[in-house]
Amino acid sequence: MATDGMFHLRWVPGSAVSAADAESVVAAIQGTTATRLQPMLVEIVDLCMSPGAREILTGARFVSAVALVGATVVDRVMAAALLRDQDCPHRYFNSVDAAREWLSHLPVPDALEGSPV
Template identity: 35%
Template sequence: MNAAEDADVTGTIELSGGLLHLKWSPGDVVTERDARTLMHRARALSGGRALPMLVEMTGLEWIDQGALKAFAGTWPVKCAAVVGTSPVDQTLADFYMGRHKPAHPTRYFTSMDEALAWLNEDAPLV
């Protein structure tokens, strides 16, 4: 993957306090290429460790099937808390969790504080 392709990706992922933080902006449309690039970044950031992951998807417009399948693949993740605020966010999260059965514990939250508390309970943050 070259730098130009890497820069043109929907979404960001960072490592903060022992936690992978994946975030999209309202109105974003996520493709399979975006998903694979973000997963590649997560592997690089995690340094081979399985970490808890916070996913902010508030206002996400769409995730294509290829992206959903890619996201259901192997991540360097112990558990994932998905945060959204709308019925559409919850529908997308429920569909993903029900259809693609992620390999790590995954829960949907409408509160960032509750999501972080669950992540800390399931995998104490460093």
């Protein structure tokens, strides 16, 4: 986690993200948050994500907001699939700085009652 209170996940461009990779991300974030969810910025440039990884990342709410950053039309399509049906604030950006700025202005909930964290 960065010093500004948000998670920043940068996948190496060209990576293939498996369900095990996604489970590791969720477990790591859940292991660092007690009762407060934090926003997350995710760089998804030139990423290939398995259906299992998408299911894990969209299945439970483990962050307060999500900003996805990409550079191509394919990245935008990937973001649309990941952000569909999310119950937290979410948005796609072409710039890390713009994504960070947007996330920094969102309120962070103390906890989510009744939601699996």
